[in-house]
Amino acid sequence: MAKDQIDPVEALRQNTAQPFESARAMPPEVYTSDAFLSAELDHIFRRDWYCIGRADALANPGDYATCELAGQPIVVLRDRDGTLRAMSNVCLHRMSTLLHGRGNTRAIVCPYHAWTYNLDGSLRGAPAMSLNKSFCKEDYALPAIRCEEWLGWVFVTLNPEAQPVAEKLQQVAAMVAGYDMTNYTEAFYEEHVWDTNWKVLAENFMESYHLPVCHAGTIGGLSKLEDMVCPPGLPAFNYHTILKDDALRIAMAHPSNDRLHGVERRTTFLLALYPSLLITLTPGYFWYLSLHPRGPGQVHIRFGGGMSDDYAGDADAQQNFSDLKELLDRVNIEDRGCTEKVYRGLCSDAAAPGHLSHLERPNYDFAQYLMAMIEAGRAAARP
Incomplete structure (x- = not known):
């Protein structure tokens, strides 16, 4: 055969x-x-679980790392309260990816139309949206992804039931x-x-x-x-x-x-x-x-x-x-x-x-x- x-x-x-x-x-x-x-x-x-690296590389507010897990773009970052969180790395407007590589940022700004998200994933602002009567920025937040730290390693998973x-x-x-x-x-x-x-x-x-x-x-x-x-x-x-x-x-x-x-x-x-x-x-x-x-x-x-x-x-x-x-x-x-x-x-x-x-x-x-x-x-x- x-x-x-x-x-x-x-x-x-x-x-x-x-x-x-x-x-x-x-x-x-x-x-x-x-x-x-x-x-x-x-x-x-x-x-x-998939490991994106070490937690000490994400020590400061705004530090981030991105990855693609089974075709899904993900960003892991340290928010302003010091919480390590992961979320979808896809804009909720026209679906561009947002951040790339590793770095530090004060906010998540879409490189396509500048929709801007806070470090907790909530939408801070979106230019030129005032004439759309049904638009409400409070309705938008980047979907959360499971993220855990273990002995200094940072892991993410797409499985809500993973051990x-x-x-x-x-x-x-x-x-x-x-x-x-x-x-x-x-x-x-x-x-x-x-x-x-x-x-x-x-x-x-x-x-x-x-x-x-x-x-x-x-x-x-x-x-x-x-x-x-x-x-x-x-x-x-x-x-x-x-x-x-x-x-x-x-x-x-x-x-x-x-x-x-x-x-x-x-x-x-x-x-x-x-x-x-x-x-x-x-x-x-x-x-x-x-x-x-x-x-x-x-x-x-x-x-x-x-x-x-x-x-x-x-x-x-x-x-x-x-x-x-x-x-x-x-x-x-x-x-x-x-x-x-x-x-x-x-x-x-x-x-x-x-x-x-x-x-x-x-x-x-x-x-x-x-x-x-x-x-x-x-x-x-x-x-």
């Missing part, structure tokens, strides 16, 4: 029915099919409590688009099996496969850990950190919070990717990172982090090359999934999550 005739959801169902001990990578159709992307947008990105983030991720919070993720400050933020499927990049993060080869020019020599621990994942996330040595001091717990002990002080967590927030969390610094599909063959990436506030008073910490950022940029170039090659291979008629290594346990759990969400979404949509 030709690949374009295979039901990708059924292919994934058969794939995830296997136990991990005999598991294979996900079928190519799961990455390349428009039909599977449609199922993901409907049953995953419209139903689960609160703190409940969904309570096991993560307990596991990394000694890192105190609330007290990490974002030092850089970028957005990128790569020519690969979003799941290829997510899976690339979830396994460190590729580090010695893909990253031979940067961190590969420091990555010992025997030190990687890949436990079974949980319904809302998976993770694996790597031990760092003190060659990179800012990856270690700061001497003032009395929350972490023993080997914890040099343990790095690689957290994959479903569907698409990927966090490298060390005791001293963090970096993250938040992914959203742009068609089967492109992924939009929100990329940021920074230091633990434990290091805020250290004179050399910022220079050390600047050096780390240069390294991360080189690592990203390597990851882009690897993941774009994988997508090109997935599009081949010869593409066939091979068996997974024990170091790819998170990939197996990710496939289980995808299947469960699509099945639950389809069930909920039935009359």
Whole structure:
């Protein structure tokens, strides 16, 4: 049967029915099919939480960030009372999008006809509307979107019934409590688009099996496969850990950190919070990717990172982090090359999934999550 005739959801169902001990990578159709992307947008990105970044990037009244979630333009901002809120980023007049990128604003002004909204979404004013007898500005307010902050991360969802983030991720919070993720400050933020499927990049993060080869020019020599621990994942996330040595001091717990002990002080967590927030969390610094599909063959990436506030008073910490950022940029170039090659291979008629290594346990759990969400979404949509 030709690949374009295979039901990708059924292919994934058969794939995830296997136990991990005999598991294979996900079928190519799961990455390349428009039909599977449609199922993901409907049953995953419209139903689960999506991370737009860090709360400290939205610290002041008027600070905002925009995103597009499953085709819906959204703005998240800090209002004048200090409340973090999300709302539709579409003007209620002729439906232009309003704000773009990230920044700070005193009010939300439509770039088309200058309808102006307050930071709480209410309409402040609209020019040249006085002759329309039925117009009343009090009738207009940008629709609210669910928005929650968790350990310094900002999430939005289109699903009014989604489980609160703190409940969904309570096991993560307990596991990394000694890192105190609330007290990490974002030092850089970028957005990128790569020519690969979003799941290829997510899976690339979830396994460190590729580090010695893909990253031979940067961190590969420091990555010992025997030190990687890949436990079974949980319904809302998976993770694996790597031990760092003190060659990179800012990856270690700061001497003032009395929350972490023993080997914890040099343990790095690689957290994959479903569907698409990927966090490298060390005791001293963090970096993250938040992914959203742009068609089967492109992924939009929100990329940021920074230091633990434990290091805020250290004179050399910022220079050390600047050096780390240069390294991360080189690592990203390597990851882009690897993941774009994988997508090109997935599009081949010869593409066939091979068996997974024990170091790819998170990939197996990710496939289980995808299947469960699509099945639950389809069930909920039935009359």
